[in-house]
Amino acid sequence: MTPIARKFAISALSLAVLVGCNATGQQQTKVVTQKTTPQSQVNLVAPPEAQQPLTLKQIMANPDWMGVLAKGAYWSDDGESIYFARQAHQAPIADFYQLGLNSGAKAEKIAINQLHLADQKRGVLSPDASKKAYLYKGNLFVKDLKHGSVKQLTKLNSPISDVKYLANGDLAYWMSNSIFRIHKDSGLIEQIADIKMAKAPxxxxxxxxxxxxxxxxxxxxxxxxxxxxxAKEAYKAQVEQQDPTFASKTWYLGDKESVVEMSLSADGRYAFVALVDNSYSWRSEHDIMPNYLGQEGYVDAVPARARVAEDDFPGHRFVLLDLVEHTKKDITIEGLTGFDEDVFAEVKAENAKAQGETYKSETAPRKIQLIRDWTWSQSAIQWHETDNKLLVMLEAVDNKDRWIADVDLEKGKFNTQHRLHDTAWVNYTFNQYGWLANSNDFYYLSEESGYSHLYVRNSEGKTTQLTSGKFVVDNVTAAKDGKHLYFRANIDHPGSYNVYRVSTQGGKVEKLTDWLGTLDYQLSPDETKLLLNASSVITPEELFVQPIGGTIQQVTQYASKEFKAYPWQEPQVVAVPSNHGAGDVYARVYLPQGYDAKSADKYPAVIFNHGAGYLQNAHYGFSGYFREFMFHNLLAQQGYVVMDMDYRGSKGYGRDWRTAIYRNMGHPEVEDLKDGVSWMVNNTNVDVSRVGTYGGSYGGFLTFMALFNEPELFQAGAALRPVTDWAHYNAPYTSNILNTPDIDPIAYERSSPIEHAEGLQKPLLIMSGVLDDNVFFQDSVRLVQRLIELEKPMFETAIYPVEPHGFKQASSWLDEYRRIYKLFEQELK
Structure with missing residues (x-):
C-alpha cells in the first residue's frame, strides 16, 4: 500500500474515532481571514506537483473520510447557541448536537429524550413574542421564551400538520382535515372546522x-x-345551533376531491382551502420499475411516477369557509389577469403547420394551482398577521404565469396584485413573498427585469423595486419590524454569494458579509447576528457566526485532517467568450501538473457537464460534485486539462440564460461546449483532436447531444444515468422547458437524444442504475436498442442493479469511474 493509500484507508474503527472526536471535542472557534475579491484576470499557472498521486479507489471511497459535516443548522431561541445534525454516509439515523457560542464551548450530542426541547427550527411566535409554538414528531409544544420552560400540549398518535397563533393569542392547529382552537384564557380546546371529503348526508x-x-x-x-x-333531526339541528357546548357543524366538501392545503385567518373566522381531484395520481397507470434483487429473491414491482407524456395534472380548486356563519364560497379565477389566454397559440400554430394543418386560437380558462417553489418552505397562502386580508401566490399549470392575488372575502374571487408572465416559463425558484410587519404592504421576488430582484407593493398599489442589476437575489428574510429585507445575492461575481440587506422604503443595499465562495444564512432571533453555512473552492461547508458589522468566526471544523491536508488543486474560474451570442460562459479549469503553455506537446482535455440543467457549478464554493472535483484533480495529475462549464440553462445568471434552452434543449448548451473546447485550445495548449466529455443526468443528456449532433467535437463521451427521451421524464420539470408532447412534439423531437442517435461516430459509454426512479433505466434500454438497430458498434453499457439516481455504494462509484477513466485513457492519450 502506498503512503497516500494508507493515509486515506480509514477503517470503520478509526472513522468512528474521527467522528466521535469531532462531535464532542473542543470547537476551536477562530476568526477567518478570507480572500474576498474574485479574480479579474486569470493567471494560468501550473499547479504544485502532488507528491502523493490520487487513485480512484481513494476518491470514490465512502465519503465519510472527508469528514461528517454539520447539516440543517439553526439558531437557539436565545441566540446563544446553534443546533445541527450530523449523519455518516451510510448511517440510517442522524445525530443531533447543540453548540454554545461562548469561548471554549463543546458541541454536545442531544439525547433522544431531550430532542423535543431543542428549540425547534420551525415554530410560530405569539403576538407579543413571549411564546413559541412548534411541532415535534407531530405533537404540539409551547415554549415560554422568557423563562425557557417547555409545555407539551398534545400526546397523540395522529400527527398535527400545522400550528398558528391567532391575533388574540389563542392557538390553532390542524390535524387531518380538522382545525382546533385552544382558548388561551380557559384552555378549552374547540374544534372550529371539521372538514369531511364526502357527500353531505x-x-x-x-x-x-x-x-x-x-x-x-x-x-x-x-x-x-x-x-x-x-323531529329528532330537527331537534339535533336546533341543539347544534343553540347549545354553546357543541362544536361547529361539519363541512361536507364532496367525495371527488382531497385537501391539498388549508390556512386560517388571523381571527380564526375564515379557512382558505385548496383542493385537488382524487382521480389524479403521480403514479403511472401503465408501468412499474422492476427491482431484480428483491429481498425475497423475486422481482419486486416498484411504483413508477408518471411521464410528462401521460401526466395530466388538473390544477387546484379553491374554497373559502366562513367558520362563524358556516357559509362556503367557491373562489373564482376570473380576477387573475390572463386567466383565459391562449398562451400556446404560437407554439400550436407552428406544430399544426408542420402537420399541414391550421390552428385557430380560442380563449378558455386555464388550470391554476398554488405555486410550487422547490427552494422554500413558506406557504403560498399568506394571511395578514392582524387583519382579515389574504394573499395567495398562484401559478398556471401551463407554467407561463405566476400571480400574487388578494382574495375578496365577501365576493369569493381573486384580484390580481402582481402578474409575472413569461413566454418561456416562470421559474420554480425566486418566488418568496409575504406581508411586511406592521403594515399592509407586501414584498416579493420577481424575474421581470431579467434577474431575480426584490419589490415592495403598498396598499395603494404602488410598486417599488428595491434591488437592480445583473445579479440574482434569493433567500429573503423580513425583519420583525418590517423595515428591512435581508437576502443573499451574487453581486460581486456570478460565482460568489454574500448576505445583504435593504430598507423596505428603498435606498442603498448594504453588504453584510465579505466572503469569496458560496453560503447560506440565517438571521439570529434578535437580528444582530448571522449563522452562515459557507464554503470555498477547496474547503467543504462549515458553520460560521458573524455579528452584523462584526468579524466572522468559524465555529465548526468537521472536514477531516486527511482531506484538508491534501494539496488539492484549486480550479480557476474563467469567463469563456461565446461565439454564439451568449456573452461570457463561466467555467472552472483544472491544469495538468507541470503545465507549460509553450510546451511542444499538447494536452488531452475533458469537459464535465454538470447535472440538473438548472444548477450552478462554476462558482467559488465547494462543489456538490465533490467526487467529480477529486476526479478532476486526478485527471489533472495524469496530464489532462479539465473544464467544468456553466452552459446556458445553468443557475445564477438570470432569466435569459435560464430560458435560452426553451423548446431547444441540448443545442445552445452544445454551442457553449464548442466555445469551451476552442478556449482550451487557444489558452491551455490543448490538442483539439484529443478532447472528451462526460456527465450524469442532464450532463449525460448533454454528452449524447454533443456526440450525436457534433461528432467531431469530442473523441469520446461517457453518459451517466442519462435522459434519452424527454417524453419519458417527469412533468413538473420537463413541461417548463418543452411544454408537453401533445402540444409541442416539435420541441421534444428536437431535444431528445434518441431522435438524433444516427449521428454517433465516436466511442460512447452508457451507465445507468436499474433502480433509478428519476431517470428510468428504460431510458438507456430504449437508446441501446435504437443504437443496435442503427448498427452503431462504438458504444458500451454498464448497469448497476442496486443503484438509484444518486449512487449509494462506494463499489458502484468506483466501477463507474474506472470505466470513465479507462475510456479517456484509451481514446484521448
Missing amino acids: KGVQDPSSYIAKQQHRLINYVSMKHEHAK
Whole structure:
C-alpha cells in the first residue's frame, strides 16, 4: 500500500474515532481571514506537483473520510447557541448536537429524550413574542421564551400538520382535515372546522315513489316512525345551533376531491382551502420499475411516477369557509389577469403547420394551482398577521404565469396584485413573498427585469423595486419590524454569494458579509447576528457566526485532517467568450501538473457537464460534485486539462440564460461546449483532436447531444444515468422547458437524444442504475436498442442493479469511474 493509500484507508474503527472526536471535542472557534475579491484576470499557472498521486479507489471511497459535516443548522431561541445534525454516509439515523457560542464551548450530542426541547427550527411566535409554538414528531409544544420552560400540549398518535397563533393569542392547529382552537384564557380546546371529503348526508327523506307513499299512507306505524325521525333531526339541528357546548357543524366538501392545503385567518373566522381531484395520481397507470434483487429473491414491482407524456395534472380548486356563519364560497379565477389566454397559440400554430394543418386560437380558462417553489418552505397562502386580508401566490399549470392575488372575502374571487408572465416559463425558484410587519404592504421576488430582484407593493398599489442589476437575489428574510429585507445575492461575481440587506422604503443595499465562495444564512432571533453555512473552492461547508458589522468566526471544523491536508488543486474560474451570442460562459479549469503553455506537446482535455440543467457549478464554493472535483484533480495529475462549464440553462445568471434552452434543449448548451473546447485550445495548449466529455443526468443528456449532433467535437463521451427521451421524464420539470408532447412534439423531437442517435461516430459509454426512479433505466434500454438497430458498434453499457439516481455504494462509484477513466485513457492519450 502506498503512503497516500494508507493515509486515506480509514477503517470503520478509526472513522468512528474521527467522528466521535469531532462531535464532542473542543470547537476551536477562530476568526477567518478570507480572500474576498474574485479574480479579474486569470493567471494560468501550473499547479504544485502532488507528491502523493490520487487513485480512484481513494476518491470514490465512502465519503465519510472527508469528514461528517454539520447539516440543517439553526439558531437557539436565545441566540446563544446553534443546533445541527450530523449523519455518516451510510448511517440510517442522524445525530443531533447543540453548540454554545461562548469561548471554549463543546458541541454536545442531544439525547433522544431531550430532542423535543431543542428549540425547534420551525415554530410560530405569539403576538407579543413571549411564546413559541412548534411541532415535534407531530405533537404540539409551547415554549415560554422568557423563562425557557417547555409545555407539551398534545400526546397523540395522529400527527398535527400545522400550528398558528391567532391575533388574540389563542392557538390553532390542524390535524387531518380538522382545525382546533385552544382558548388561551380557559384552555378549552374547540374544534372550529371539521372538514369531511364526502357527500353531505341526505338526512330523513320524504317518500318519493308510489309504493313508498302508499306505505306511509296506509300503515300508521311506518308514518309515525318517519315523523319521529324528522323531529329528532330537527331537534339535533336546533341543539347544534343553540347549545354553546357543541362544536361547529361539519363541512361536507364532496367525495371527488382531497385537501391539498388549508390556512386560517388571523381571527380564526375564515379557512382558505385548496383542493385537488382524487382521480389524479403521480403514479403511472401503465408501468412499474422492476427491482431484480428483491429481498425475497423475486422481482419486486416498484411504483413508477408518471411521464410528462401521460401526466395530466388538473390544477387546484379553491374554497373559502366562513367558520362563524358556516357559509362556503367557491373562489373564482376570473380576477387573475390572463386567466383565459391562449398562451400556446404560437407554439400550436407552428406544430399544426408542420402537420399541414391550421390552428385557430380560442380563449378558455386555464388550470391554476398554488405555486410550487422547490427552494422554500413558506406557504403560498399568506394571511395578514392582524387583519382579515389574504394573499395567495398562484401559478398556471401551463407554467407561463405566476400571480400574487388578494382574495375578496365577501365576493369569493381573486384580484390580481402582481402578474409575472413569461413566454418561456416562470421559474420554480425566486418566488418568496409575504406581508411586511406592521403594515399592509407586501414584498416579493420577481424575474421581470431579467434577474431575480426584490419589490415592495403598498396598499395603494404602488410598486417599488428595491434591488437592480445583473445579479440574482434569493433567500429573503423580513425583519420583525418590517423595515428591512435581508437576502443573499451574487453581486460581486456570478460565482460568489454574500448576505445583504435593504430598507423596505428603498435606498442603498448594504453588504453584510465579505466572503469569496458560496453560503447560506440565517438571521439570529434578535437580528444582530448571522449563522452562515459557507464554503470555498477547496474547503467543504462549515458553520460560521458573524455579528452584523462584526468579524466572522468559524465555529465548526468537521472536514477531516486527511482531506484538508491534501494539496488539492484549486480550479480557476474563467469567463469563456461565446461565439454564439451568449456573452461570457463561466467555467472552472483544472491544469495538468507541470503545465507549460509553450510546451511542444499538447494536452488531452475533458469537459464535465454538470447535472440538473438548472444548477450552478462554476462558482467559488465547494462543489456538490465533490467526487467529480477529486476526479478532476486526478485527471489533472495524469496530464489532462479539465473544464467544468456553466452552459446556458445553468443557475445564477438570470432569466435569459435560464430560458435560452426553451423548446431547444441540448443545442445552445452544445454551442457553449464548442466555445469551451476552442478556449482550451487557444489558452491551455490543448490538442483539439484529443478532447472528451462526460456527465450524469442532464450532463449525460448533454454528452449524447454533443456526440450525436457534433461528432467531431469530442473523441469520446461517457453518459451517466442519462435522459434519452424527454417524453419519458417527469412533468413538473420537463413541461417548463418543452411544454408537453401533445402540444409541442416539435420541441421534444428536437431535444431528445434518441431522435438524433444516427449521428454517433465516436466511442460512447452508457451507465445507468436499474433502480433509478428519476431517470428510468428504460431510458438507456430504449437508446441501446435504437443504437443496435442503427448498427452503431462504438458504444458500451454498464448497469448497476442496486443503484438509484444518486449512487449509494462506494463499489458502484468506483466501477463507474474506472470505466470513465479507462475510456479517456484509451481514446484521448
